Amino acid sequence: MDHETILARRAAEGDSAAFAALVRMHEARVRRFLGRLAGGDADDLAQEVFLKAWRMAGSWREDGSYGAWLMRIAWTGFLTFHKAHGRRAARDQAAFDPDALAVHRDADTAIDLERALTGLSERERAAALLCFGEGCSHSEAAAILGIPLGTLKSLVLRARAQLVAYLETGHG
């Protein structure tokens, strides 16, 4: 049994120190993913993701990685946020909030990525972020987004085509 599984089991039994260790292990990835999706609200959303993970700690099934489970919660949390706040507000904040862009440490890279992703649907953005940015396999990304594998592959292809077009126009 790996260290992460041991921590997740202890967290499910109410061990907050074990849960803090899990937060320490996964916060960068979750915040980066949400930062690229939701912009300036990423940290609030990420905090909600971890609180939800704590409440639902007992429902984590050991057939997948804890990180993927967290990313699934992050995605559903983002969708709820997006419904409540609207696509435009989220996109505007992502584009202009320097704090959100600072997640990447290199603001120029973040702005480039934001421009490259402009025009993609939320699902296409998320698919690209997971497969190109977080190194998820197609099946893992499909599970995180809760969509069939074929749909995920179509989303990734569309996103890739747009990214290539962006890079070919001389922005990359």
Place this chain on the structure above:
Amino acid sequence: MVEDDRIAALFAAPSRPADEAFVLRVERALIAEQRIRAARQAGWRRFATEASASGAVVAAFLLLARLAPVAAEAGVAPLSPALAAILLLACWLAVEMRPASARG
């Protein structure tokens, strides 16, 4: 492929150590949530206890009100159930409304 490398470069993020300030923020939020939950549970328990006590008091005075005519016929002058109820509720209110500093 060159394109894939360029896409990967676009998404690349520098690795960094865990953000302890964020971990602390989550821990604090978690503690706050646990406290709120505990307070809410205590509130519900108190409400259930007081509702049960109120029910018992009401039932007791209903019973007294039924027994009062019988007692009067027997020549006994019991305390009026309504007056007793008002006295009891006044005592209860006095206990509930006392300042927090006096609650120990």
